[in-house]
Amino acid sequence: MAQTQKVTLAKALNMGLRKAMEDDPKVVLMGEDIGKLGGVFRITDGLQKDFGEDRVIDSPLAESGIVGTAVGLAMRGYRPVVEIQFDGFVYPAYDQIVCQVAKIQFRSQGKLKMPMVIRIPFGGGIGAVEHHSESPEAQFAHTPGLKVVACSNPVDGYWMIQQAIASDDPVIFLEPKRQYHADKADLDDTATPEPLFTSRVVRAGSDVTVLAYGPTVKTALKAAEAAAGEGRSLEVIDLRTLSPLDMAPVYESVRRTGRVVVTHEAHVNLGMGAELAARIAEECFYSLEAPVLRVGAFDTPYPPSRIEEDYLPDLDRVLDAVDRSMGF
Amino acid sequence: MAQTQKVTLAKALNMGLRKAMEDDPKVVLMGEDIGKLGGVFRITDGLQKDFGEDRVIDSPLAESGIVGTAVGLAMRGYRPVVEIQFDGFVYPAYDQIVCQVAKIQFRSQGKLKMPMVIRIPFGGGIGAVEHHSESPEAQFAHTPGLKVVACSNPVDGYWMIQQAIASDDPVIFLEPKRQYHADKADLDDTATPEPLFTSRVVRAGSDVTVLAYGPTVKTALKAAEAAAGEGRSLEVIDLRTLSPLDMAPVYESVRRTGRVVVTHEAHVNLGMGAELAARIAEECFYSLEAPVLRVGAFDTPYPPSRIEEDYLPDLDRVLDAVDRSMGF
């Protein structure tokens, strides 16, 4: 019997983590302030109370230490789920992630598995100070051995976190922090989710394909709505998985529309849009009516929050790119 | 009176560093084993003897510490030149590089400068064990606030290192380690070098443009030589600067050839080739006869050295891509 309830992304992730912990006693959570406080975003709220301090571990303030000890726990048969408090604080752990977490299966010829999930609240738009609004996904997607996914809505959040934890590969799990408490969605926890590493058309259209993930999915959907008012039909794809990329639905769409706009909050230069543009051009060369256009943050550090909305891609900039694409 | 001598890349860099230290007493070198030993590649050979322990600083074994203290030295008015022993060991310093070095000018609204050079021997082909053959450039080029350059030959090495040190911006300086002792070139140290952040056509051609940097410039030139034998004319561009990119000579070339192959040792996925492909497609959309094709390492961790030559791009794979490009 379907159990549907209206939940935020924050709540959905909390429920997903709880379910994963119930299903598998080897799942342990680690991070700063995730215990009594339930994390600064309350994603782990109540979990330490119910699963104890040995499974919901408040760690010393050291990200390399968190990820490095999680590697050891994974080697001992656990499935650690690490919370990085904010995107900008993942870098002290970068070495452990790219040199250890990413490579241990390869190095050991598969004798060791590395079933770790690294949860990172990412992106801007919450009026925060420096280092709290970064979009580091391209750096991880560039690293073989890691998988990288981004959820964009509560329903995906619930399922994807469980699927990521069940995966035997290390997964960088990106959560659009400005969506945590933004919208509620109907969650039916008896439904069958789509596989984790798949992209999905979230709005059908015929003129331009808009690729988005995480926080920009909402922007893209709004842009599609606005464009529809002007008689323009945008197809929106929520990429969901950034490494590996699931290009089949993208190519299928591009072959129909001939035009693509990619939007993300990360810097344009060497962001996901670059890779998507390169692959689409190679695969759909004769279908393209216009080059793949990219709408992202400018290639500057994240600015003071009072002008962050100028810095980040928004509905208008997506529509502007759509116009430019149609102009080719 | 022109003073021409035949030097290796290693020697040229050593001479360039010496010159920079003579020219500016604020230049200090820091790193592991750079003093008495002269660095594991001997790039700093003899410098501690001549400039003393206060200017050629053997550091404790901690990369974050090296870069972090270099930040402090730069704030005090010094111009630190940091040596990272091998590409794979830059990651413990990654946080200091992307969150501090890259952002301090921006954060301080230009009140603080960050004239630091981080030298990284990069790339493979020397039969080394894990972590000694990485190509991390895309991650740095993705980071606003950093500049990234790669030298490919002794003459460039001599000038570029001096120009990088003279730059008021932080520069990631990539040295193709397999070229250190490979070839000698005529160095005229009275010549006037080209500006640092420029790309250069190193072989003119008309059929396909091949973009390369660092270790693959030699590969590209060899491919061009081989192709010429088959009546095909390749234009080879040594990018030299990876951030900012100097696209003018690239666009000029592509408008003539209509075809591009990019080759680098880094993984193809989200490597420099992705960005180049995206920009070229956008700027030269109507000139392109074929999509930009990319020849790089496979999207896997660096393999055991016995098969590294299979893993890395080589002459044949570049020619194969040229063939595919011509096939469009």
Add this chain to the structure above:
Amino acid sequence: MTQRSSEVGAGDGFGPDLAEVFGPSQQDGGPELVQLLTPEGERVDHPGFRFDTEERAEDEVIRGFYRDMVLTRRIDVEATALQRHGELGIWAQLLGQEAAQVGAGRALRPQDFVFPTYREHGVAWCRGVDPLDLLGLFRGVDQGGWDPDDKNFGLYTIVIGAQTLHATGYAMGMQRDGVVGTGDPDRDAAVIAHFGDGASSQGDVNEAFVFAASYNAPVVFFCQNNQWAISEPFERQSRIPLYQRALGFGFPGVRVDGNDVLATYAVTQAALQRAREGQGPTFVEAYTYRMGAHTTTDDPTRYRLSDDLERWKLKDPIARVEAYLRRNGLADDDFFGAVQAEADDLGVRLREGCRALPDPSPLSIFDHVYAELTEELEVQRDGFAAYLESFEGVR
């Protein structure tokens, strides 16, 4: 499941019982706590440290401390209120840490250099940084408005611990500049690096200890152990008193009552002097308590008991100086009234000034990414300018 041994170092082959060597960590800071002014406002002696105001009149200096602390607290209170009114995005409160910061800040000489965290409002005050400049960061109009080289006070650093390495490198620069150990009091300089108890766990901080010890750098590591790193109690980071960390790296550490401005001043002064003289780094643990929330977005009732807070209220850093001044007739109602009035004026200035802080222009996004604008960024800026113009009159 997770075992804890009650004793560290069993007195077996692994050497003396560590608890004996170091003394137990006690709730009130333990017997090793350096104190010169009791919570009740009485002066006490300490065999290692004495309150030395050098040439200046002692009473005057202490009244100055009082004023600094009251004004610092007012900055904090106003900023907290401004955040509640939506004028700041967030604020990191220092309530309860005034003595630690003013004691440390006033021990500095002009030529010394400070590397703060994000909470050093009291030190900033002592360095002459306009509090309005502090608000800019938290309002989101800039990332630190003052000139570090003008105030010898670095920008706030948010990535925990990163600045301890900068401080060490800066101190290495001072060595190279020949301003350490010359014997000239106007020339010899040192660096102070601020950080918290939580930060002590970061690799960077421990690497800073390694480098500072290795090069004998003139840097004082000043840790405000305010007992909390957001929701995590100090015990998560260390099971022994923090100042002892330094001993393992080969330089001295001392725990001072961080709610005692005289003791903090005296200990920091001595540590800075060691550094200036070329005797190398020192670790100062200022034992204090974060009376407020971690920041204005934090809710400490989720993780800590109010008992603790009540106990610490009795150790208020300002109240004890007031008690001392009053009891000894060193300041009268006029003085206290004047400081109060000054605080009120400051409050008004902050409220009005904060609201008047201009938003940066959107195009400033492109400024100072590099020493000079690159061509790439020029194209992006021009494109964005044209884009913005296209909306003029539209929205």
Add this chain to the structure above:
Amino acid sequence: MTQRSSEVGAGDGFGPDLAEVFGPSQQDGGPELVQLLTPEGERVDHPGFRFDTEERAEDEVIRGFYRDMVLTRRIDVEATALQRHGELGIWAQLLGQEAAQVGAGRALRPQDFVFPTYREHGVAWCRGVDPLDLLGLFRGVDQGGWDPDDKNFGLYTIVIGAQTLHATGYAMGMQRDGVVGTGDPDRDAAVIAHFGDGASSQGDVNEAFVFAASYNAPVVFFCQNNQWAISEPFERQSRIPLYQRALGFGFPGVRVDGNDVLATYAVTQAALQRAREGQGPTFVEAYTYRMGAHTTTDDPTRYRLSDDLERWKLKDPIARVEAYLRRNGLADDDFFGAVQAEADDLGVRLREGCRALPDPSPLSIFDHVYAELTEELEVQRDGFAAYLESFEGVR
């Protein structure tokens, strides 16, 4: 320009003179060095540690150590020669560190787990790892051929210090598995993390100390202080003996004569036992010397004096056990001859085996990047396979 103070901790307010607390660091390891067998081969007592072989006959055990060390050295000598002949890309020699490694390796129980660096050939030997599997990594045919879970011996780790955190996490896993402090000797387990003196400067290593102390994890930090990190002398990393680092993190540290296999065994055994019993981490500094080059590509004559080397030759770890065994009539020429013969056989096996190690297939590049081959990589692999086929018969 860079000042150095002769004393650390002046005996002023900054507490007792540290040199007094810790004792001076002396060339021969200082008075704190735990030793049970002198360089001359004489047994000596130590108040804190004794050589305890548990149920096994002592002489037999010591002969075993001798054999282990001789065979380990032979592995090292052969591998060095193989590198010279171009059969290995590089080799990290352990010459001089045999006692430290065999002492530590033999103190382990089967259920304990080892996290090595790249130089732990002697420990690998004790864990039953086939030396040929070690060669694979240095030949470039794999990145570690053994099964860590089979040998309870992790893969070699090249990024300095990274494995100390893995060890701590693994130990935290043991706590959660309930195999610590149960009192059952066949069940209680511990982890040992190897690293060098240079590694002690890395943030990761210090973070490992923080985590291990905080969670009281059953891990022994075993540092071979071989006096060098490539060309940098130990003094660049620390100005006080390294074992004292642990004290600052709240757990015991001890310095043992790393060229004395009996002492190393005894100290490691005691430290492991503490860990298994749930008493938490211990730091063991095995004071030894890297007799060879850092690796076969290094040239130590550029940075160190041969005097030092000559002095350390007198402390050879194998010679002193041989002297002890001979002097006390515990082993005869037959024994020594048999070990020698075994070493020769091993040498032959290694030489032949190394040359026969198969190169990996080019397509193996795509194996085990992920638990299952992704579609993306399948395309790359298939493309590469087709590409390779296109050359068949051509080159």
